[in-house]
Amino acid sequence: MSVPHDITATTPANDENELERLLRLSVTEAAYRPAFYQTLLEATVFVLGDAGQQDDVVSEEITAGSELNLLHWEKQDGSSIIPFFSSLEVLERAAAGESPDQQGFVALPARVLFEMTQGEELFLNPKSEYGKELYPSEITMLLNTGGLNAPAELVLDAESQLLIGQPEEYPSAMVDALTTLFSQKKPVRRAFLALIHDKAVDEQPNLLVGVEADGSEAEIDALIREAGNVASETSPDDLPVDFCIVNEKERGISHYLISHTQPFYQRKWGSWLRNIIPSASIS
Template identity: 25%
Template structure:
């Protein structure tokens, strides 16, 4: 039984959409994911008879990366508008939907929020673990930064990422650079540069973030990432760091 009112979930979603900065977005996204488990959500099902004890859900292929996703909605109105009366609608708690669809990739409010949840993320939510917050760094071409190999211990981080990427053939290589920028180089962070097939970029950003969020202890510096396709030139900044994955 859902215990979070639809109005509360909608308030959290609106806060996430309008968050003014990354910290505000991180906090509101965590609240949304937590609330989803105990909120009523809506999904599409085919018309027609269903074998006893089973339920079938409608899925679609995303035009941007050709991945098959199962859409679900935070309110019935969105579900009805997306269905165009061609499919049925079922309501259940987010937790129940996640349990029934484990192994599938879900997408929350595909016509509005377009938040993809991959199978490892679903498992983490059901286990009560936060997903973490992902950012992709876009360095301006005319921006001057300092770059060097990591000066902190990265053994735990590298081992975790290597294990993840070994299971993900879309990742061709991974680089790690310590970046210093801002006034007096006061802003310091680790930049991950992933060479990855474009259709798998979103998935790898999500899964890498989940892996980073699971590290104990966490890295001594903030970690951000950017993705480059195998057909693009390697970023110059990579030559100032280390290659920790691939050949």
């Protein structure tokens, strides 16, 4: 079956599940892409084919070593993809009109599907309003890091000569995307923007995002990974973006960001307090 490049709308928004909601939002807003990829990795998805069963199978017990006969579809350029779907309803709409022997399906964890089809090109929800083509390199990165970019950690020593200031051209799209992301993350207190240049490491300055956040080291590391993915997709002219943790008790970069810049994001305490403080009446 051929997969068209022009995709028409067929999925009503009010019928969408969480994966479909995040897919729709991530099309235009990079801030939702980390959550989309994480949800995708944890989701159960549907593929056309069979596992040697007599009837349709919905199973969480399929592993990367299982034997599956997966149906391939052909794109307009002649290349082959494996279609997979976020729900049985989306699968049935996409496969409408196919011959009965192509209607078998298997449900399995998306991570298992990715592991057992490495090297293949996959397509989530083809023939729907919102779809996502996944190339082998993307799938490998997803399995390895949970995202599409793996941040590298740089430790600055005491002799590092850093120039720090403000960018001449404000990266509005990146800041807007990060603001949307941070507003969904309760641990983030504030976020700052600067331009930093370590001449011993980089020929050109990098954008620097300082994040002040609560939480464990693991939680903050996960937050920085998500923010890094958002920044890498929205930075102007693909300018590199560095991240650092801001602590008001420290000197150096933290002191500069807190004392000499205004945060582009600041947690609104009122919205959280309304959720945790019970209402009371005064008599």
